[in-house]
Amino acid sequence: MSTPPPTPPTSGWRTWGGILLIPILAIFTALVIGAIIIVATGADVVAAYGGLFMGAIGSPRAIAYTLVEATPYIFGGLAVLIGFRAGLFNIGVEGQIAVGSMCAVIVGAFVHLPPGLHAVVAFIAGALGGALWGAIPGWLRARTGAHEVITTIMFNYIAIRSTDYLIKVPFLDKASSSQRTPFIAEGAQIPFLFGADNRLHAGFLIALVAAIATAWILKRTIIGFEIKTTGANPDAAHYAGMNVPRTIILTMALSGLMAGMAGAAQVLGLEHNLKASFSAGYGFDSIAIALLAASNPLGVIPAAIFWGALRNGAGLMQLNSGISINLINIVQALVIAFVAADQIVRQIYRIRSARSAGITLSRGWGR
């Protein structure tokens, strides 16, 4: 018996510190560069970032709004993350959200059901709509090899054009002067938690449950194991007897399901109807959140709340300092760049490189 090999700690503050260090430094660095841009345009950094901070978490109402903003990002981040785990890159969250919200609003406004049940059915309809919209690119990938990066983007455009048509023609609210669908039935609404005043709705709680459920699926279930194995090495998964094409389709459906829930929660909990030419840009942000969460389903929650805070605070930032809201987009893109290429952050702050099992997405365009 020789001495046991030194095993790296699998839990404890060291690993958690290591996991959190990079995202936090990435955010910090991005904010510093954002400050440089603000100074370069001659505005007041303190006013800008002060406004951002106060707008995001300066009052109970601001915090509630931040959580409202974070809700679709939690779902969207989970959608991208589930794909990542199987080695799939779902850029189609935007379109899946559009389809999900469309399905939810159709059921919510045009089907008659008892209150309560109506909300549940409408929510499920939205989730399934998103799942279907995700499953089609998955099926194309599994059966023909068409790369999901391109097909999901194309499906975004198709979804946005289709919903535009559906809102403007068959499901138009003819009583209204603006181009939108009718409001959903009161019984189909997801209830507000603290009254309609601060807008925080139960969809946020559903999002938290979804994050926990995703963690459980990935960690404890057979399909979760198949997803992870397919992502780590599709050949090995195939030789182990797993049905890789089926796993790909299922992963994309599950991913679309999350995105569909984002759309459903947004419509049933917050908007209560759907306007023409709505485009929230959740798709790209969801990628950012999945990256920021380091592919950990529970990590999606703080990442999404941070993102929601940036979005929510941007308004007051613009008001206080005259800096365009789009500055937030730059900061967010920089965060993604620094999280994706963590070597840059490590180099700046002289952190030793810990070899982590990264995800591989670019397998080329073929099968």
Place this chain on the structure above:
Amino acid sequence: MQHFFTRERIIGLIGIITALALLWLVQQSVPNGAISTLRIPYANGKPQDAPLIDIPLPTALTIYVLAGLLVAAAVWLIWGKRADLAPAYMGGVIAVVIVSILLTAIVNNRTDIVDMLGRMVRLATPITLGALAGILCERSGVVNIAIEGTMLFAACIGFIVSLAFGNSWIGLIAAILAGSAIVMIHAVLSLYYKTDQIISGTVINILAVGVTGYLRTSVILPMEAGGNHGAALPQFDIPLLSSIPVLGPMFFQHRPITYLMLIMVPLVSIMLFRTPWGLRTRAIGEHPRAADTMGINVNRMRYFNVWISGMIAGLAGAWFSLEASYNFDDVMTNGRGFIALAAMIFGNWTPFGALSGALLFSAADALQIKIQGFDFALPSQFVQMLPYVITVVVLAGVIGRARPPAAVGKPYEP
């Protein structure tokens, strides 16, 4: 294990469904005995002049014949198990759909078909250039999904510089330089830091949306309000050639970037397949280790190719803001960078193949513009969808037959 849905069955099925959809379209919206007239005018004729020739086609019968051909070809494809012909069949299906929609839209009316063909070449410009940029990258082993973002960024910078100097030519040069600059982020992330190339491309796409949105509200709009203005790049008609009927308006009555595109397709093709640089590029894309052994500096060459591809994508970006219109809008590239990648795959990573793929997509775009003035059975949103649907269908039909460079997406560590 055999799947029921083999490639030729899927493609054949898509063709048959398309044929049925066309029959439905005719039933819905073509009156009996209707005639659609395609007009071919003289090259420099005015709309009111007598045409060179008018081609009257019986609308319903023509579409029935085209749909019948699709079904017959699909049956042959499936029974003969000719998966190798799937791409050609796909192209045929798309062409039939475009012609049928055009005929249905102009029923009992006539339209200038040459005008549509000319526009098709013009609209193919950014897609082809984007595809050429993709080819240069991927042939050397680097996946570049950042073309969309590169084009958007270049369009924005080109427009700003053009406004500042009141000269679109300087703007054009600025766009090319901007494209080559932003794409270097992708090069450094993926080649030096060995970030996943899909991720680093996505980073540029997101960054471009943020930066250009910021620049539009805080630079372009104030400049325009402050009286800065300019004009789009001018059109040049090539003497003599431009007055050939059909071919003149198609190829010789364009603006500079379109001409550059038409020149660059053969140029890149020759460079890629007939020069030492091209051979080295293809070598490092297929087998970098072997190329390294032969004394080629793999990563330096990849940096160079990504840089050049950024310039070409920058040129494509300038098309949006300096040639097609003199304007910059948020996300004005509208997915053309991704469609360019589909064209590249459709063309099997060759310049001429990419051009033909780009023409398929731009034909759908040109069709959409053409039938705007006519009363058409389908809502406009569905016609606008066409390029995107075609992209998906092309990818599904062609991939697997198409063979990407072997080392694409893999960082090389000497």
